Amino acid sequence: MFNRTNEIKVLRDPIHGYIHVEYQVIWDCINSREFQRLHRIHQLGGDFQVYHTAEHSRFAHSLGVYEIVRRMTSEIPSICESIDEFERIQVLCAALLHDLGHGPFSHFFEKITHRNHEEITVDLIMDPNTEVHKCLIKAHQDLPLKVAMIIEHRHEKEVLNQIISSQLDADRMDYLLRDAYETGTSYGTFDLERILRTIRVKDEKLCIKESGMHSVEDYIMARYHMYWQVYLHPDAKSYEILIELFFKRYKEIDEIIDVFEIFREGHIITNEEFILMDECRMFYGFQQALFSKDAILRDFATRILDRHLFGWIEDPSIEEEKTVLDRIENKEYYFFKTRSSSKAYLPYQEKDDKQTIWILTQKNELKPLSQCSEIVKALLKMKAQTKMRIYFSK
Known part of the structure; x- marks a missing residue:
């Protein structure tokens, strides 16, 4: 048995209403210096310079992911039946701590340090000198390692990995809804309640009842639009x-x-x-x-x-690029070219079992989403697009 708080702690949240904390180890991790640091890390990198209300933090998002997982492991019978209390604690802690290793300005930090945020997260969890490690090991001596294994997608119980990282995971579900709300856009909205009501576990796979398929279609399109309209602005x-x-x-x-x-x-x-x-x-x-x-x-x-941004031109002609280059003296610093491929942001792919969303049919059979949804079948035929932009001093 794991120690519980004297009473259920609740934190107000604009997406989920309340974040509920019942286990002491979760409360202790929230109050650790490593987790509190996430207050000072924007969730959306440079997007807060575009969407002026997007001032939300990795702290808020991490709590949101935790809350979705808390609900999944307490409200969905087939998940509750497939895990014990210790495994539930493991996945709750992984949900809360999954972004611990994010540096300033989101993925920019990874680029200049050449370190992945998941790698740093695991280092912090496994470092005996960190407060978060001490919180975890106080609850159970094996807890730091088990949490790290989920974050690295290598836990022996596959469903725990899927809850945190898959095509339909708690991380994506929270950040789409939260980022849409905080940016004031409607691109990322979908029916979270319907998805949670129709999630099941069969053959150690997270799946969706056939009756929830349309909510998943909305979720997939929300993700696609958020990438092109917000994340890649x-x-x-x-x-x-x-x-x-x-x-x-x-x-x-x-x-x-x-x-x-x-x-x-x-x-x-x-x-x-x-x-x-x-x-x-x-x-x-x-x-x-x-x-x-x-x-x-x-x-x-x-x-x-002071937000003096570079200007930009998308897919410039040879003449447009030459005109820009001719007026810039220091091209090394004041001319920048990028190429963005939509391959990584296609709305949905089914390359292997781990990248597939499974539908539980009325005949109790598992089928890939593309075999059940005409919309998704069409999306799989989408070809990757490449957009080239030039950035330059105005």
Whole structure:
């Protein structure tokens, strides 16, 4: 038996109404310094510079994922019957802590440190010096390892991996609804309640009753539209490019800004350094760079702080690109070309069993979603598109 809180703790949430906490280990993890740090990490990277209300954090999203998993493991009979209490605790902790390793400005941090956020998350969970590790091991000596295994998608009970990471997982369901709400868009809305009511487990696979298929179709289209309309917004990319170019310049000049020294080539960032690195610290560094002797570094710091974004042209003609290049003196820093493929963001793919959403038919048989849905069958025929953009100083 795992210790429970004296009473069920509730946290108000705009997406789920309330977040319910009944286990002490969950409450302890929420109050750990590593989890509290997520208050200071935006959920959407550079999108808060495009959608002015998108100020929500990884903290809120992580609580939302936890709440969906809490409901899945308490309200869906076939899930409840397939796991014991210890396994439930494992997947609840994995849901809560799955984004612990995200750095400032979302995936930008991964790009300049060459480390995946899941790898950092596992390091923090397994490090005996972190508060979150101490919270987990206090509840059960094997809990840190089991949680790490779920995050790495290698837990021996496959359904636990699927709840956290699959085509229809709690992570995606929360971030689509939350990001749509916080950006003020309607692209990401779908019927979460209907999906939760129709989720089942059969043959160790998460699946959806045939009666819930239309809700899943809406979910798939919501994901597709959110990627192209929000997550891949060209102005958000422009902001991230400014940060990328700032650090390119910083690494090339002989100037020291203390908070940015951990980004020097060859420096291995420790867990303690990572925990201290949040967006507040990054903005402090950018403010220090306003007084740099280097004009280019100073300019990029100003652009980042005052939102002086690069202009952009999508799929430019040869003449358009030449016109832009002819008027830019420093092309190394003030001209940037990107190529985005929709291959990674196709609404749905069925390359293998793990990437398939399974439908439980009225005959109690499992079938791939594409065999039951004409809409999804058509979506699978979509071809990947590539969009090229040039970014440049205005």
